[in-house]
Structures are given as structure tokens and as C-alpha cells.
Amino acid sequence: MVDLLTKTGIEExxxxxxNAIHLTPILSSSAINALLGVEVIxxxxxxxxxxxxxxxxxxxxxxxxxxxERARGLATHSSGNxxxxxxxxxxxxxxxxxxxxxxxxxxVKRAAVRGYGARITESGPRIEDRESTMREVLTxxxxxFIHPYDDERVIAGQATxxxxxxxxxxxxxxxxxxxxxxxxxSGTCLAARSFSPGTxxxxxxxxGADDAARSLAAGHRIxxxxxxxxxxxxxTNLSDRTFDILRRHLEEIITVSDDEIGSALRLIYERLKxxxxxxxxxxxxxxxRERHRFAGKRVGIILSxxxxxxxxxxxxxxxxxxxx
Amino acid sequence: MVDLLTKTGIEExxxxxxNAIHLTPILSSSAINALLGVEVIxxxxxxxxxxxxxxxxxxxxxxxxxxxERARGLATHSSGNxxxxxxxxxxxxxxxxxxxxxxxxxxVKRAAVRGYGARITESGPRIEDRESTMREVLTxxxxxFIHPYDDERVIAGQATxxxxxxxxxxxxxxxxxxxxxxxxxSGTCLAARSFSPGTxxxxxxxxGADDAARSLAAGHRIxxxxxxxxxxxxxTNLSDRTFDILRRHLEEIITVSDDEIGSALRLIYERLKxxxxxxxxxxxxxxxRERHRFAGKRVGIILSxxxxxxxxxxxxxxxxxxxx
Numbered sequence: 001m002v003d004l005l006t007k008t009g010i011e012e013x014x015x016x017x018x019n020a021i022h023l024t025p026i027l028s029s030s031a032i033n034a035l036l037g038v039e040v041i042x043x044x045x046x047x048x049x050x051x052x053x054x055x056x057x058x059x060x061x062x063x064x065x066x067x068x069e070r071a072r073g074l075a076t077h078s079s080g081n082x083x084x085x086x087x088x089x090x091x092x093x094x095x096x097x098x099x100x101x102x103x104x105x106x107x108v109k110r111a112a113v114r115g116y117g118a119r120i121t122e123s124g125p126r127i128e129d130r131e132s133t134m135r136e137v138l139t140x141x142x143x144x145f146i147h148p149y150d151d152e153r154v155i156a157g158q159a160t161x162x163x164x165x166x167x168x169x170x171x172x173x174x175x176x177x178x179x180x181x182x183x184x185x186s187g188t189c190l191a192a193r194s195f196s197p198g199t200x201x202x203x204x205x206x207x208g209a210d211d212a213a214r215s216l217a218a219g220h221r222i223x224x225x226x227x228x229x230x231x232x233x234x235x236t237n238l239s240d241r242t243f244d245i246l247r248r249h250l251e252e253i254i255t256v257s258d259d260e261i262g263s264a265l266r267l268i269y270e271r272l273k274x275x276x277x278x279x280x281x282x283x284x285x286x287x288x289r290e291r292h293r294f295a296g297k298r299v300g301i302i303l304s305x306x307x308x309x310x311x312x313x314x315x316x317x318x319x320x321x322x323x324x
Numbered sequence: 325m326v327d328l329l330t331k332t333g334i335e336e337x338x339x340x341x342x343n344a345i346h347l348t349p350i351l352s353s354s355a356i357n358a359l360l361g362v363e364v365i366x367x368x369x370x371x372x373x374x375x376x377x378x379x380x381x382x383x384x385x386x387x388x389x390x391x392x393e394r395a396r397g398l399a400t401h402s403s404g405n406x407x408x409x410x411x412x413x414x415x416x417x418x419x420x421x422x423x424x425x426x427x428x429x430x431x432v433k434r435a436a437v438r439g440y441g442a443r444i445t446e447s448g449p450r451i452e453d454r455e456s457t458m459r460e461v462l463t464x465x466x467x468x469f470i471h472p473y474d475d476e477r478v479i480a481g482q483a484t485x486x487x488x489x490x491x492x493x494x495x496x497x498x499x500x501x502x503x504x505x506x507x508x509x510s511g512t513c514l515a516a517r518s519f520s521p522g523t524x525x526x527x528x529x530x531x532g533a534d535d536a537a538r539s540l541a542a543g544h545r546i547x548x549x550x551x552x553x554x555x556x557x558x559x560t561n562l563s564d565r566t567f568d569i570l571r572r573h574l575e576e577i578i579t580v581s582d583d584e585i586g587s588a589l590r591l592i593y594e595r596l597k598x599x600x601x602x603x604x605x606x607x608x609x610x611x612x613r614e615r616h617r618f619a620g621k622r623v624g625i626i627l628s629x630x631x632x633x634x635x636x637x638x639x640x641x642x643x644x645x646x647x648x
Binding site (some may be wrong): 025027047051075269270272273274275276296306310 | 349375
């Protein structure tokens with residue numbers, strides 16, 4: 001089989017998942033461009049199926065299973081978008097989904113996963129609780145586990161978002177993406193190398209979950225044990241696999257505060273008129289701070305998703321950003 | 325000159341304003357379609373320049389002035405999107421704009437109008453205050469007044485939104501629009517007659533500002549003196565001109581409560597992942613209530629705009645709609 005992380009591997013992944021995903025639109029705002037002095041192109045994965053890019057990787061992994069493996073069903077543990085993605089991928093494949101969700105996951109997310117027909121098993125809130133419950137479930141049902149990011153099939157799937165962006169905006173010489181576990185960011189780096197080799201790729205990470213920035217600075221992987229950020233999709237640590245890809249291909253990681261994330265989020269709601277989750281605002285927050293370095297350039301930003309809990313969001317607490 | 329309210333008049337209006345407007349996208353949601361049992365196509369004027377359809381009518385009116393009239397500048401009184409539209413139309417034409425805004429208009433809207441370079445004159449909060457202040461300003465500067473809806477040039481401009489919708493969705497046999505002063509609704513009726521004569525057009529109006537529904541029922545124009553609705557863009561009364569068009573061409577007006585508007589608004593944020601103002605949710609609220617009459621049909625909905633004051637909106641108070 002072809003190496004999934006090469007140009008051909010990503011192209012084949014894109015064809016493989018074609019029926020499972022939307023080709024999401026790009027948007028821009030002359031007001032945002034004027035404020036930043038940068039021409040910003042937003043890749044809108046909030047309009048993706050299940051409301052986030054995660055369906056790309058999950059459906060690629062599901063399609064790459066053998067018929068026997070797939071027939072046993074798909075499994076994962078997640079409190080967020082990856083749970084919905086695996087549930088949806090299983091439904092599209094006509095096989096069962098077994099999702100372990102922590103007891104503190106939002107009611108609305110559990111309802112969404114259940115809505116796709118998945119069987120939910122509740123675990124304790126800690127990551128070790130999820131993993132042990134997942135092992136119990138897998139012992140029982142022998143389904144195929146799909147990791148949210150530590151998996152080449154998943155990374156190649158996530159790479160298709162940036163691949164589309166480069167086709168939609170060939171002039172994007174800079175791209176910003178968000179860094180959580182590193183699946184989307186790794187895919188973005190590999191897509192740039194394959195489809196837009198002149199493009200420089202930057203990562204953006206919340207200060208309160210800065211394991212990737214610290215790992216790249218140290219030259220070896222460092223994990224955070226305590227995380228604190230409103231960007232709930234970016235609280236996970238890199239794996240050895242994603243660390244190694246980012247170490248080799250990512251230009252730099254810029255870290256931002258929750259205040260900066262909130263201001264960027266507000267700008268997206270007010271100016272682009274779209275609903276995104278806090279994690280999606282992290283790359284714009286980084287670009288706002290560092291905008292003088294990118295003056296006059298065309299910069300692509302990957303908005304990762306739009307699954308926000310409207311009962312919890314309070315946009316009024318965030319000040320509009322101020323520009324000098 | 326050709327009659328502005330005919331097919332040719334609307335076509336010429338569309339060409340005339342081509343450089344001033346965006347061809348806005350349509351969006352749909354399989355989740356919303358499944359909930360309603362109706363295939364709903366949303367025409368997204370929240371993505372329009374100035375964030376609302378109003379730029380269509382204002383720029384058409386501005387372009388139809390003689391060079392001498394235009395050079396004297398454009399004027400209007402408005403607390404909302406029409407103020408921004410006239411300010412933007414003036415800037416595009418390179419002429420001054422004189423906008424009367426009531427003292428209680430939101431700071432953010434005044435900032436937007438000022439951002440387009442308009443001169444703002446503050447008036448008292450009542451409609452009579454605005455009109456008297458407007459007369460004073462016009463006496464001083466002799467600019468060309470553009471009414472927000474009681475104007476054929478404006479109505480022909482607003483008609484271009486539905487004209488685009490019919491080109492994007494020729495299968496839309498039903499269209500819902502919001503009714504405030506009746507400019508957009510009149511334009512939508514006339515566009516249907518000209519470009520999609522088989523399409524049936526419905527209006528949606530807040531119960532707390534139901535002058536149009538009551539007027540059509542009575543067969544003569546009735547004005548509301550007290551209005552009470554979260555749909556702040558729909559608080560105005562019809563004019564004789566818009567009443568006459570709606571009386572002849574509109575199938576029916578469906579009125580909805582603020583609770584129903586809130587539920588529809590939430591569905592738009594959660595499922596379409598876009599930011600719209602409360603007025604935009606009124607047609608969907610009407611369709612949700614009357615959905616059984618439209619089962620299996622393809623229904624176009626015009627989302628009028630996305631200029632919402634995020635400091636004031638509180639989505640958490642609105643329950644998600646329940647479907648039987």
C-alpha cells in the first residue's frame with residue numbers, strides 16, 4: 001500500500017472519503033483584512049459534516065479497514081467532535097459504533113452521538129478512566145479502535161482540508177492551523193509539502209495547553225498534566241507520531257491567551273457572521289498578535305469546527321480586539 | 325424609463341447594483357430538513373455587504389439619482405441596517421451621507437455607520453423625532469432622501485435577493501420572507517411573479533408587530549402604535565405602496581411569537597452554523613409551525629441579515645424547538 005502521508009496517499013484519501021465529506025467553502029472579510037493589514041482566507045470546517053473536520057480522518061480510517069474489521073464496528077473514546085465523527089463514519093458504513101464518553105461530557109454532545117445511532121458507554125472523567133472503559137468495551141465487542149490523532153489514516157484524512165484550501169486559494173503562502181493532539185496540524189504540514197511547497201505553516205496553541213510549543217522548544221516531547229483553556233478541542237497532548245511530524249515540518253508555534261482567543265472569536269462572529277467553537281479562533285488570535293510579520297500577505301486559516309454549546313457560551317465577556 | 329417593478333426593471337436593477345453587492349450563497353442542513361420534513365434552502369443575506377440585504381435597495385436608489393442629485397449626498401433616518409446601507413452606498417458613489425439616528429440606537433450600529441464615513445445627527449427616540457430632525461438636516465444640506473422601503477427603487481433593489489434565489493434554486497416552489505415595512509417582502513413577491521411564477525410567496529411577521537397581517541385581513545392598512553418583539557428589524561409599519569403590493573401578490577402572512585422566533589434562531593445557529601439577527605429567524609419560525617402544510621416541498625427562506633449585537637443577545641434563554 002502507498003504511504004498515506006505522501007502526496008499520493010493524501011490524494012487517494014481524498015477520493016476515498018469523497019462521499020463522506022463536504023468540500024467546505026472559504027470566506028473572507030474586507031473588514032478583517034483592513035484591521036489586520038493581512039489578506040485572510042478562512043477555510044470553514046464549521047460547515048463540514050458533523051460540524052468539524054474530524055469526519056475526514058474518521059471516515060478515511062473506517063474506509064481503510066478490511067471488510068471483516070469494519071463489520072465488527074468502530075470504536076473510540078472522546079468527549080467531543082471525534083466521537084461524532086466515528087459515530088457518523090460507522091453509520092455511513094452501516095456498521096455499529098461503540099463510543100466511550102466521560103461522565104462530564106456535555107449532554108448536547110452525547111445526544112448528537114446517540115443521534116447517529118452509536119452505543120455510548122459512560123466512563124469516569126479522567127483520561128485513564130476513558131481508556132480502561134474503552135478496553136473493557138473492546139474486550140466485549142472486538143470492534144476496530146480509531147484513535148483521534150495518533151493514526152496515519154486519520155492524519156491523511158485531516159490533510160484533505162488543507163489540500164482543498166490550496167486548490168481554492170493557490171496564493172496562500174502562509175497557513176495557520178490549531179494544535180491539539182496534532183492530527184489536523186500534521187495533516188496541514190504534509191498537505192503543504194505535497195500541494196503547495198512554497199507555503200509556510202504555523203501552528204497556534206492556547207497558552208493553557210502549550211505542550212506542543214514546549215515540546216518543539218525542548219526538542220523532545222513534554223506532556224501537560226494540567227490544562228486550562230476555553231479552547232476545549234485543543235486540550236490534548238501530542239503523540240510521538242504527531243510530535244515527529246511537527247518537529248520536521250512546522251515553522252513555529254504561536255501561543256495565545258484565552259482573552260486573545262475570545263477577541264478573535266468575537267471578530268469571527270461579528271465580521272464573518274459564522275458560528276465556530278472557541279478552538280477555531282486560536283489561529284486567528286495568533287495571527288492578530290503577529291500580524292505585522294505577515295503584512296500584505298495572503299494567509300489561510302483553518303477554522304476547525306462549529307460545535308459550540310450555546311448554553312455555555314457567553315460572548316459578552318469578550319472585548320472586541322483593539323488594533324494599534 | 326422602464327417600470328422598476330417589472331421583470332425588466334428588476335433585471336436592470338440587478339445589473340445596476342452588481343458592483344455594490346455580493347451574490348450571496350444558499351445553505352441547507354440535512355438535520356433541519358429531517359426535523360421539519362421539508363427541504364429548506366436558506367438565502368444568506370447575512371453574508372451580504374453591510375451584513376444585510378438593505379444594500380441592494382439603497383445602492384439601486386443611489387444609482388438611479390441624477391448626477392446632480394447624487395452629488396448633493398444621500399440622506400436617511402434609521403437605527404438599523406438601512407442606515408449602514410445608505411452610508412455604504414454613498415461611500416461607493418463618493419458622495420456624503422447624512423444619517424439621522426435615534427439617541428437610543430446601539431453604540432455598535434452608530435460606530436458602523438460612522439465607519440463608512442457618514443455624518444450622524446442624533447435625534448430623539450420616537451419616529452416623529454427622527455422625521456423632524458431629518459427635515460432640519462435636509463433643509464441644511466439639500467441631500468437626496470432614500471426611504472427604507474416606501475420607494476420603488478428600493479423595492480426593485482430588494483427584489484434582486486429573491487431573483488438570485490430562484491436562479492440558485494429553480495425548484496423552490498414556496499418562498500418565505502420576513503415582513504417589516506414590506507420592502508423586502510414586496511420585492512420578493514415581484515421577483516417571484518417575474519422569475520418563478522409558479523412559486524407561492526408567504527410572509528412571516530412577529531405577533532408583537534403584526535400590522536401587515538391585520539392590514540391584509542382587514543383589507544385596508546392598519547398601523548401599530550405599540551410594538552413588542554425581539555425582531556428589531558421588523559417593528560415598522562407597511563406604507564400604502566407596500567400594502568398594495570402585498571395585498572395583490574402575497575399568499576398569506578403567518579405570525580409568530582418571540583419564543584418561536586428564539587427557537588428558530590437557535591436552530592439556525594446550531595445547525596447552519598451562521599450568525600443572523602433575530603428578524604432573520606422569523607420566516608423559519610413560521611415554517612416550523614406550519615411545516616405539515618409544506619411536507620416534502622422545497623421551500624426557500626430569505627435570511628435578511630446578520631447584524632446582531634452580541635453584547636445583548638442571550639441564546640441560552642431560548643429552548644431548542646421540540647418536534648412532534
